[in-house]
Amino acid sequence: MQGKIYKILSNFYYVKVNNEIIECKAKGKFKKDLVDLYVGDNVIIEKIDNNKGNIIEVLPRKNSLKRPSVANVDKLIILLSIKAPAPDYILLDKQIIYCLKNNIIPIICITKIDKDKNNEAEKIREIYSKIGYRVYCISSKENIGIEELKQELHDYLCVFAGNSGVGKSTLVNTICNNNVMAEGNISKKTSRGKHTTRHVEIIQNQNYMIADTPGFSLFEINDIQKEELAIYFEEFKAYTQRCEFRDCTHIKEEKCGVKQAVNNNDISQERYNRYVTIYNEISKNNCDFK
Ligand SMILES: Nc1nc2c(ncn2[C@@H]2O[C@H](COP(=O)(O)OP(=O)(O)O)[C@@H](O)[C@H]2O)c(=O)[nH]1
Ligand SMILES: [Mg+2]
Numbered sequence: 001m002q003g004k005i006y007k008i009l010s011n012f013y014y015v016k017v018n019n020e021i022i023e024c025k026a027k028g029k030f031k032k033d034l035v036d037l038y039v040g041d042n043v044i045i046e047k048i049d050n051n052k053g054n055i056i057e058v059l060p061r062k063n064s065l066k067r068p069s070v071a072n073v074d075k076l077i078i079l080l081s082i083k084a085p086a087p088d089y090i091l092l093d094k095q096i097i098y099c100l101k102n103n104i105i106p107i108i109c110i111t112k113i114d115k116d117k118n119n120e121a122e123k124i125r126e127i128y129s130k131i132g133y134r135v136y137c138i139s140s141k142e143n144i145g146i147e148e149l150k151q152e153l154h155d156y157l158c159v160f161a162g163n164s165g166v167g168k169s170t171l172v173n174t175i176c177n178n179n180v181m182a183e184g185n186i187s188k189k190t191s192r193g194k195h196t197t198r199h200v201e202i203i204q205n206q207n208y209m210i211a212d213t214p215g216f217s218l219f220e221i222n223d224i225q226k227e228e229l230a231i232y233f234e235e236f237k238a239y240t241q242r243c244e245f246r247d248c249t250h251i252k253e254e255k256c257g258v259k260q261a262v263n264n265n266d267i268s269q270e271r272y273n274r275y276v277t278i279y280n281e282i283s284k285n286n287c288d289f290k
């Protein structure tokens with residue numbers, strides 16, 4: 001029988017098979033060979049009792065996230081809030097890069113739009129939907145945009161990411177219509193939420209598969225070389241043929257199609273600036289290690 005690991009508690013793996021949860025152990029030779037089993041892993045089990053079984057095989061993963069451990073993530077719901085905390089655009093772009101690198105669909109979700117006095121959400125939506133990303137503007141507090149977002153999540157294994165305090169727990173609770181997650185209070189001093197979410201588990205609710213996580217606030221993109229960074233700024237691609245050099249970095253070169261496109265407003269200046277910032281960050285890291 002094939003199923004998906006929904007929860008791991010010490011040595012027990014809770015595997016969902018046809019809408020039924022089977023409590024499994026990883027046994028014998030298989031256990032020894034196996035480095036790790038993650039929530040989200042698709043596994044083959046043999047049933048030994050009514051609600052008990054053994055995991056005998058794990059199927060190849062399409063991706064896996066390390067901290068926290070989740071496998072086979074379909075969509076990363078990247079949350080950024082209009083206020084408290086202010087939008088972290090560098091983090092947003094790094095998370096998009098991370099998704100593209102790991103075969104995950106990035107979904108951008110701007111939260112707390114009830115606090116949007118300057119129509120900032122619309123600006124963000126414009127920039128990112130033009131590139132081709134799906135952008136949702138929501139308010140859990142005033143129940144705006146929740147239904148549209150729900151359609152996006154249906155039947156996909158989704159992980160919510162974003163800085164502490166952006167409204168991850170509140171949103172998951174709103175979507176699931178119950179109090180499955182602890183909501184942190186924002187401490188006035190730092191304007192950042194407390195870490196209240198501890199373990200990973202796929203929340204079982206109708207047709208949603210939401211892996212609640214302690215929060216992906218920091219993304220390491222150490223394994224990305226600066227030479228490949230431009231690939232992950234997908235809107236550059238249409239203009240790179242106009243670069244004079246094939247290995248153009250799109251930074252210092254004079255005849256650069258990407259820079260021309262920025263000047264013509266075909267590529268967002270802000271996105272381009274963040275490309276340069278991230279490029280320099282990667283360069284520095286490389287220098288540190290070489
Ligand atoms: N104004 C407003 N506040 C929100 C909204 N969603 C969440 N919050 C508040 O933001 C704070 C942090 O929310 P929480 O869900 O714990 O954030 P998390 O750290 O990302 O899980 C809490 O005080 C929430 O009440 C919203 O849509 N509008
Ligand atoms: Mg939380």
Ligand SMILES: [Zn+2]
Binds near residue numbers: 249250256
């Ligand atoms: Zn160039």
